[in-house]
Amino acid sequence: xxxxxxxxxxxxxxxxxxxxxxxxxxxxxxxxxxxxxxxxxxxxxxxxxxxxxxxxxxxxxxxxxxxxxxxxxxxxxxxxxxxxxxxxxxxxxxxxxxxxxxxxxxxxxxxxxxxxxxxxxxxxxxxxxxxxxxxxxxxxxxxxxxxxxxxxxxxxxxxxxxxxxxxxxxxxxxxxxx
Amino acid sequence: xxxxxxxxxxxxxxxxxxxxxxxxxxxxxxxxxxxxxxxxxxxxxxxxxxxxxxxxxxxxxxxxxxxxxxxxxxxxxxxxxxxxxxxxxxxxxxxxxxxxxxxxxxxxxxxxxxxxxxxxxxxxxxxxxxxxxxxxxxxxxxxxxxxxxxxxxxxxxxxxxxxxxxxxxxxxxxxxxxxxxxxxxxxxxxxxxxxxxxxxxxxxxxxxxxxxxxxxxxxxxxxxxxxxxxxxxxxxxxxxxxxxxxxxxxxxxxxxxxxxxxxxxxxxxxxxxxxxxxxxxxxxxxxxxxxxxxxxxxxxxxxxxxxxxxxxxxxxxxxx
Numbered sequence: 001x002x003x004x005x006x007x008x009x010x011x012x013x014x015x016x017x018x019x020x021x022x023x024x025x026x027x028x029x030x031x032x033x034x035x036x037x038x039x040x041x042x043x044x045x046x047x048x049x050x051x052x053x054x055x056x057x058x059x060x061x062x063x064x065x066x067x068x069x070x071x072x073x074x075x076x077x078x079x080x081x082x083x084x085x086x087x088x089x090x091x092x093x094x095x096x097x098x099x100x101x102x103x104x105x106x107x108x109x110x111x112x113x114x115x116x117x118x119x120x121x122x123x124x125x126x127x128x129x130x131x132x133x134x135x136x137x138x139x140x141x142x143x144x145x146x147x148x149x150x151x152x153x154x155x156x157x158x159x160x161x162x163x164x165x166x167x168x169x170x171x172x173x174x175x176x177x178x
Numbered sequence: 179x180x181x182x183x184x185x186x187x188x189x190x191x192x193x194x195x196x197x198x199x200x201x202x203x204x205x206x207x208x209x210x211x212x213x214x215x216x217x218x219x220x221x222x223x224x225x226x227x228x229x230x231x232x233x234x235x236x237x238x239x240x241x242x243x244x245x246x247x248x249x250x251x252x253x254x255x256x257x258x259x260x261x262x263x264x265x266x267x268x269x270x271x272x273x274x275x276x277x278x279x280x281x282x283x284x285x286x287x288x289x290x291x292x293x294x295x296x297x298x299x300x301x302x303x304x305x306x307x308x309x310x311x312x313x314x315x316x317x318x319x320x321x322x323x324x325x326x327x328x329x330x331x332x333x334x335x336x337x338x339x340x341x342x343x344x345x346x347x348x349x350x351x352x353x354x355x356x357x358x359x360x361x362x363x364x365x366x367x368x369x370x371x372x373x374x375x376x377x378x379x380x381x382x383x384x385x386x387x388x389x390x391x392x393x394x395x396x397x398x399x400x401x402x403x404x405x406x407x408x409x410x411x412x413x414x415x416x417x418x419x420x421x422x423x424x425x426x427x428x429x430x431x432x433x434x435x436x437x438x439x440x441x442x443x444x445x446x447x448x449x450x451x452x453x454x455x456x457x458x459x460x461x462x463x464x465x466x467x468x469x470x471x472x473x474x475x476x477x478x479x480x481x482x483x484x485x486x487x488x489x490x491x492x493x494x495x496x497x498x
Contacts, residue, residue, distance in 0.1 A: 024251075026251070026254065026304075026307060027253075027254070030254070030257075030304070033300070049284070049285065049286045050286055050289070052286075053286045053289035053290060053292070053293050054289070056293035056296070056297065057289065057292050057293045057296055057333070060293075060296070060297065061292075061293060061296025061297055061299065061329070062296065062326060062329070065296075065299055065300070065303060065322055065325075065326055066326065068303055068304075068307070068322070069303070069319065069322045069323070069326075072303070072306075072307050072315060072318065072319055072322075073319070126285060126286075127286070127346060
């Protein structure tokens, strides 16, 4: 199980790096899907199968599909790829890369010097436990999310509202005459 | 699952073998049944009852020129048809065909099925996008919107079953149906799941992503040879999968009177739903795209939520 964790984690990191460095957005998003799948495997190996399933259903299955859906409508051409290429200059990524490297060094130090995390105490977190904690100690968060989602739905309805169009030409004449 | 005996690999191999062959056999079944419903003969020349048309079709698909359009995005174009077959085959992992005949009894079996079916949407989207063709792109966009929307109701309609059985594991769901098959208390959930299943596999009447009369062939217009064959096989395996899921979730899976072995019951029930899929194709007209979306969001979603709430209330009431 430990080996699968490290493999999945490595895949997640590699694919996330690929997401950033691809010039073609669809290819980048494909790597993002791979990254989500790898994170799902990480969840699974850490004893949270329910989270792993939700990760795939929600992130890989719904959110990225919606992003791709939007990008498909943009009709990207080779020029856009070229422009992406120009945007990704060393001057842009060197700063964040150095800061991340510092964090990585710290992480390596902590892992190497500190006590290894207790892997024996892993408890499988199934749907029942997730539900109990969501509707127990975290009930406030659930309700706040509910309010946020309601606001989002109302807003989307307002933006998308339009008068019902009559598509058939005969019906249109009749409704114009009436 | 821990005892990885040779038997275990036998089950994996058996499931793979049977599913791929069922998909091929469905080519013949569908054509003969369609012909029957439409008062024609259907394929009846090659072999007994035209059975050899399966062989003829497969050989044709294998030997056709496998052409990748020069304007296509090559890696994605090649990847897309593989995704549909892989995700559908992966979903069969959690289906209990009979006691003991299951590849992996995951305790999140139902969610695993939902996850795999939502990953299946990528094959349409990527296939249509990578083809770099107007019709393909239109098909892909329709497919993406349709599959995302109907996934919502599909997931929610299944939750009634989860409430009644108290588990995501498909084996436990089947065992919970010993007294009463779930299609009686969950008739609304069953109908919605069936409709959503048709939309997920983009079969007629909901074959809007490919709609040959308006979009040529939609997302797979540019595909030929075995790559097209993969979409084709993927679709047939998809309807087999949905039929298996309907049987498992609502019609008691392998349960049935004792005079037949469990696996036979499962196969008979699944075949029944496969025939219903084909009958629907023969008898229903295709709705317009906006009608499909309106129907989904304005009719099915409220109904699903209502079903879920009523089920939850009844379960609470009974348990108290």
